Amino acid sequence: MRKEDKSAIIDQLTATVNEYANFYLTDIEALNAEKTSALRRECYKKEVKLVVVKNTLLKKALDNVEGDFSPLFNSMKGNTAVMFSNVANVPAKLIKDFTKDTKGEGKPQLKAAYVQECFYVGAQNLDALVNVKGKNELIGDVIMLLQSPAKNVISALKSGGNTIHGVLQTLQER
Missing domain, CATH: 3.30.70.1730 (Ribosomal protein L10, N-terminal RNA-binding domain)
Structure with a gap:
């Protein structure tokens, strides 16, 4: 060569x-x-x-x-x-x-x-x-970890809101 x-x-x-x-x-x-x-x-x-x-x-x-x-x-x-x-x-x-x-x-x-x-x-x-893990996988993991607590709070508020509303509606009917 x-x-x-x-x-x-x-x-x-x-x-x-x-x-x-x-x-x-x-x-x-x-x-x-x-x-x-x-x-x-x-x-x-x-x-x-x-x-x-x-x-x-x-x-x-x-x-x-x-x-x-x-x-x-x-x-x-x-x-x-x-x-x-x-x-x-x-x-x-x-x-x-x-x-x-x-x-x-x-x-x-x-x-x-x-x-x-x-x-x-x-x-x-x-x-x-x-x-x-690659860069995109790590970013996805971080986003998932950051979203998890927020999703838990939102779902708790939604379920709690339905429960309180149901309790109030039951009390009103009585």
Whole structure:
């Protein structure tokens, strides 16, 4: 590969890393063509960008990005595919669903992840990453918690109003 081609790929990878908030380093080496196509289709449906990269080019791209990504460098051995996503837990759920038939032992296998400005190294972190909530989920939880007391007060007032009205109407009839 010519030096110009490598620098173009590094620039493209740098732009992609800057574009997405989260990325997962995975191993998809043993997947056959059919399963690889199925994985790519699932990634496309869930708005996850799947890119197979050379480890040295990815390291150089990460060096160009602001921040220290050195905790991920030890995981960049062998075949590496990167799953880029703006929703934190979507790639983890995709990996877990794709490997559920093999009880988590099949491919794609999680190597490491950069999620919400934290590093997760090793396949043992997959369950933790599945449970990470995204921004919209957290906002929904906060709104639900804020609405709950107000709904309880309103329903208590409504039921109490009906009770008082019923009592007064009964007293009036007597």
